[in-house]
Amino acid sequence: MIDDQTLLTKAIEARENAYCPYSKFPVGAALLCVDGTVYTGVNVENAVNGLSLCAERVALFKAISAGKREFTKIAVACNAEHCQPCGACRQVLYEHAPDLEILMGNPEGRFKRTTIRDLLPEAFSL
Numbered sequence: 001m002i003d004d005q006t007l008l009t010k011a012i013e014a015r016e017n018a019y020c021p022y023s024k025f026p027v028g029a030a031l032l033c034v035d036g037t038v039y040t041g042v043n044v045e046n047a048v049n050g051l052s053l054c055a056e057r058v059a060l061f062k063a064i065s066a067g068k069r070e071f072t073k074i075a076v077a078c079n080a081e082h083c084q085p086c087g088a089c090r091q092v093l094y095e096h097a098p099d100l101e102i103l104m105g106n107p108e109g110r111f112k113r114t115t116i117r118d119l120l121p122e123a124f125s126l
């Protein structure tokens with residue numbers, strides 16, 4: 001199984017593919033599936049701002065579209081000291097992985113560990 005530092009490194013490396021001409025704020029994510037596979041994602045922006053998609057959701061949707069349904073951990077990296085998923089990503093991640101662990105990282109490889117339940121208490125679910 002992949003270790004935390006390696007997962008974060010994949011998120012850091014993924015950032016290089018971010019499409020962020022408007023914010024100039026590249027974000028990378030690396031989602032670990034229960035079977036050990038990893039899907040990366042980057043933020044993909046659009047001139048119509050509301051159409052932009054975050055790195056976390058890109059990684060999750062790639063994994064889901066490949067048939068994956070169980071996830072254990074996601075690493076996220078941006079230029080902040082600890083890259084926190086936005087509210088929309090928290091809700092989407094919670095629906096697919098309510099026990100998800102989150103590594104909020106930076107480009108130097110430091111990270112803060114948390115969980116989706118801590119980031120989104122009393123999440124909406126059906």
Ligand SMILES: [Zn+2]
Pocket residue numbers: 054055056057085086087088089090
């Ligand atoms: Zn987001």
